[in-house]
Amino acid sequence: MKLLTHNMLTSHVKGVTKGYPLIIKATEVKVSELEFNAQFVSRMIPKLEWSALIQAAEWVEVIEGCLQCPESGREFPISKGVPNMLLNDGE
Amino acid sequence: MERSMDSTGAVRRTKEEKKLLRRQIKASHTLLKHEGISTVSHPTKHLVVSNGGLGNGVSREALLEVLKEAGTVESLLTPPGKPYAFVTYSSTEAGQNAYTLLNGRALQCHDQSVTLYFSYVEKVDSDRSASCALPPGLSVLEDFVSPEEELQLLQTVDWMPDTDDVTVQKALKHRRVKHYGYEFRYDNNNVDKDKPLPGGLPAECDALLQRCLADGHISVLPDQLTVNQYQSGQGIPPHVDTHSAFEDTILSLSLGAKTVMDFKHPDGRSVAVVLPERSLLVMKGESRYLWTHGITPRKFDVVPVSEAGGSGVMTSDLSNLTLSRRGTRTSLTFRKIRHTPCNCAYPSVCDSQRPPSPPSVPVAEGDACRLEAQYVHQVYEEISSHFSSTRHSPWPQVRDFLLSLPPGSILADVGCGNGKYLGINPEVMSVGCDRSANLVQICIERGYEAFVSDALSVPLRSGGCDACISIAVIHHFSTQERRQAAIRELVRLLKVGGRALIYVWAMEQEYNNKKSKYLKERTTETSMESSEELKTEENKSKPQEEQDRKLSSDVKCTEDGFGSMTQPRIHIHTNRTAFVSQDLLVPWHLKSNADKNKGAASGSTKGPMDNTSQGPVFHRYYHVFQQGELEDMCCGVTGVKVLRSYHDQGNWCVELEKTLSNSLKNDIA
Numbered sequence: 108m109k110l111l112t113h114n115m116l117t118s119h120v121k122g123v124t125k126g127y128p129l130i131i132k133a134t135e136v137k138v139s140e141l142e143f144n145a146q147f148v149s150r151m152i153p154k155l156e157w158s159a160l161i162q163a164a165e166w167v168e169v170i171e172g173c174l175q176c177p178e179s180g181r182e183f184p185i186s187k188g189v190p191n192m193l194l195n196d197g198e
Numbered sequence: 199m200e201r202s203m204d205s206t207g208a209v210r211r212t213k214e215e216k217k218l219l220r221r222q223i224k225a226s227h228t229l230l231k232h233e234g235i236s237t238v239s240h241p242t243k244h245l246v247v248s249n250g251g252l253g254n255g256v257s258r259e260a261l262l263e264v265l266k267e268a269g270t271v272e273s274l275l276t277p278p279g280k281p282y283a284f285v286t287y288s289s290t291e292a293g294q295n296a297y298t299l300l301n302g303r304a305l306q307c308h309d310q311s312v313t314l315y316f317s318y319v320e321k322v323d324s325d326r327s328a329s330c331a332l333p334p335g336l337s338v339l340e341d342f343v344s345p346e347e348e349l350q351l352l353q354t355v356d357w358m359p360d361t362d363d364v365t366v367q368k369a370l371k372h373r374r375v376k377h378y379g380y381e382f383r384y385d386n387n388n389v390d391k392d393k394p395l396p397g398g399l400p401a402e403c404d405a406l407l408q409r410c411l412a413d414g415h416i417s418v419l420p421d422q423l424t425v426n427q428y429q430s431g432q433g434i435p436p437h438v439d440t441h442s443a444f445e446d447t448i449l450s451l452s453l454g455a456k457t458v459m460d461f462k463h464p465d466g467r468s469v470a471v472v473l474p475e476r477s478l479l480v481m482k483g484e485s486r487y488l489w490t491h492g493i494t495p496r497k498f499d500v501v502p503v504s505e506a507g508g509s510g511v512m513t514s515d516l517s518n519l520t521l522s523r524r525g526t527r528t529s530l531t532f533r534k535i536r537h538t539p540c541n542c543a544y545p546s547v548c549d550s551q552r553p554p555s556p557p558s559v560p561v562a563e564g565d566a567c568r569l570e571a572q573y574v575h576q577v578y579e580e581i582s583s584h585f586s587s588t589r590h591s592p593w594p595q596v597r598d599f600l601l602s603l604p605p606g607s608i609l610a611d612v613g614c615g616n617g618k619y620l621g622i623n624p625e626v627m628s629v630g631c632d633r634s635a636n637l638v639q640i641c642i643e644r645g646y647e648a649f650v651s652d653a654l655s656v657p658l659r660s661g662g663c664d665a666c667i668s669i670a671v672i673h674h675f676s677t678q679e680r681r682q683a684a685i686r687e688l689v690r691l692l693k694v695g696g697r698a699l700i701y702v703w704a705m706e707q708e709y710n711n712k713k714s715k716y717l718k719e720r721t722t723e724t725s726m727e728s729s730e731e732l733k734t735e736e737n738k739s740k741p742q743e744e745q746d747r748k749l750s751s752d753v754k755c756t757e758d759g760f761g762s763m764t765q766p767r768i769h770i771h772t773n774r775t776a777f778v779s780q781d782l783l784v785p786w787h788l789k790s791n792a793d794k795n796k797g798a799a800s801g802s803t804k805g806p807m808d809n810t811s812q813g814p815v816f817h818r819y820y821h822v823f824q825q826g827e828l829e830d831m832c833c834g835v836t837g838v839k840v841l842r843s844y845h846d847q848g849n850w851c852v853e854l855e856k857t858l859s860n861s862l863k864n865d866i867a
Contacts, residue, residue: 108649146606147625189648
């Protein structure tokens with residue numbers, strides 16, 4: 108999961124009103140070298156939640172860990188880079 | 199016909215003669231219409247004798263006696279089960295003689311009288327006497343037990359009113375049965391595997407079973423015995439012994455009298471096999487799993503004239519058949535109880551390899567969730583690797599939509615599968631999600647952004663997406679409410695002015711007189727459901743009822759049957775055929791080699807792994823959409839307008855634009 112995805116993700120636990128941004132708890136991260144694409148970045152910036160991006164910036168790509176709902180505390184596991192956002196029945 | 203009638207010399211026919219002529223013409227029409235036998239009007243030495251067939255209960259001997267009155271008979275063909283026979287005289291004169299002399303002759307056979315009608319034929323079609331082989335895996339071992347053993351075994355089966363508790367005895371509608379070892383239940387065509395009957399098999403059977411073992415007919419001793427007693431005129435409907443109940447080899451010993459057992463392949467091939475008294479029938483492999491076997495209830499069988507008690511197929515030589523009166527036959531059927539699901543190579547007739555009873559169309563939310571969990575989520579999880587290997591080419595019109603998005607757009611692919619659309623437009627920030635963790639894993643391995651989530655609750659902030667796609671996803675929701683909720687969720691993700699493209703499978707696989715790829719493509723693998731190509735019998739379109747009947751076992755066809763179901767069941771679709779209803783279970787034949795990474799998880803929708811080429815069959819739930827249904831559903835969602843609606847290769851497609859902002863709980867913009 109990359110930061111751009113994190114910027115889009117929100118908690119969808121029932122009853123939660125402030126499920127954003129998700130807290131990143133990473134045990135394994137990866138830094139991927141990318142060529143700087145000024146055009147892409149300039150197009151993305153207006154679409155992003157800036158505060159969330161700043162908060163997440165210390166993490167790069169999360170391989171293992173979890174995302175936590177800031178309100179309910181519900182943790183969504185990230186395993187092999189796959190965030191599992193599935194809720195259980197009634198959640 | 200006229201000319202030959204003139205040869206009788208009677209210009210003015212009596213009432214009787216006219217009646218005879220009418221009947222005779224009718225008989226020759228029937229032959230042409232139902233049997234493809236063309237009669238000719240000029241005299242020949244070959245004649246077809248209507249009503250003079252084994253199928254009418256006319257024995258060969260009785261017929262021959264009559265035929266001889268007209269001249270020297272060169273040959274007589276008596277096809278089994280047919281109401282006619284072919285006679286060839288030594289000369290045309292003799293043939294003509296038979297025609298005039300014997301037409302309308304009444305023949306007394308057993309308890310009934312039949313009237314013979316003669317017509318000339320050009321020649322006797324020798325194809326009609328084509329031989330056929332025994333079904334693969336079938337053998338009949340003659341004189342397997344001695345007359346002494348036979349007597350002893352018959353005495354062992356005590357048909358007295360049942361007082362002991364080691365066996366179960368029942369008088370069925372058409373025969374008597376008795377069970378040892380385990381009771382075969384005719385209500386579910388299976389055995390209670392955890393309720394063995396005390397006493398096991400009678401000790402009197404030991405010797406013959408040991409002989410079977412020593413001769414290699416079986417590799418393990420049977421533990422279930424069903425004794426059937428058939429009076430003359432009784433039979434058993436065609437059936438395949440329940441796959442999940444018994445292991446491969448089935449032994450059946452015929453005592454007291456011979457009979458003829460009919461074997462039928464699902465493709466229509468039929469072989470009648472004589473089971474002589476004291477013979478052992480061994481059914482293995484294809485003959486045990488795929489062919490039905492049954493005994494037609496009748497009092498006479500058509501058997502070879504050579505009467506030496508010979509076994510085997512009796513359709514090989516038509517000039518050599520006659521009738522044999524049935525006696526009381528007792529059969530001892532030995533089977534081995536199966537404790538693991540059947541993994542035969544014939545899934546079309548295997549109860550272990552298809553859902554035991556398709557679920558009904560759900561109404562309540564809870565039922566819908568359970569149905570989708572079992573028939574969608576679980577299935578995709580298990581077939582993910584094989585499924586992914588069949589999903590590589592993007593559909594052109596979806597690709598066009600993606601390429602039309604401005605650079606820097608944010609795209610959500612809800613139900614992204616293996617991510618085949620996530621990399622189409624590299625100028626777009628694409629995020630995919632899918633219910634199947636295995637499929638999302640494939641996306642991640644390909645370097646795409648994706649996460650696991652449900653399409654009814656996508657954890658993306660509202661109004662954050664410039665575009666959404668939902669390709670072949672919404673048809674997996676099993677109620678109208680859930681299908682519409684999935685569309686509402688897509689719309690929630692869109693910003694105002696954002697567009698969504700939705701594809702669902704169409705009920706109409708033929709549109710504007712063009713068949714969809716799904717119907718057309720039977721070999722190539724480019725269309726949506728292409729990997730579901732079946733290479734087995736199942737591929738031939740068969741009504742469900744017929745499949746059920748094929749699966750039925752023992753007396754199921756007559757004793758209980760499928761008519762008693764009251765709940766409407768979801769139809770099991772036959773791949774590559776038109777849809778017959780909107781709610782379907784679509785089979786997926788898993789190719790084992792494509793699924794090496796598969797876990798050991800097992801569900802009731804799944805058959806066991808197979809050691810032959812045929813993998814297990816899974817069933818996915820689909821609701822196929824009728825024309826206008828998707829569009830109507832989209833129009834029912836507030837804040838959107840339908841930009842276009844079209845049919846694309848058997849799918850209904852809608853492109854939406856979000857027109858109004860929705861302020862929902864997750865809306866942070």
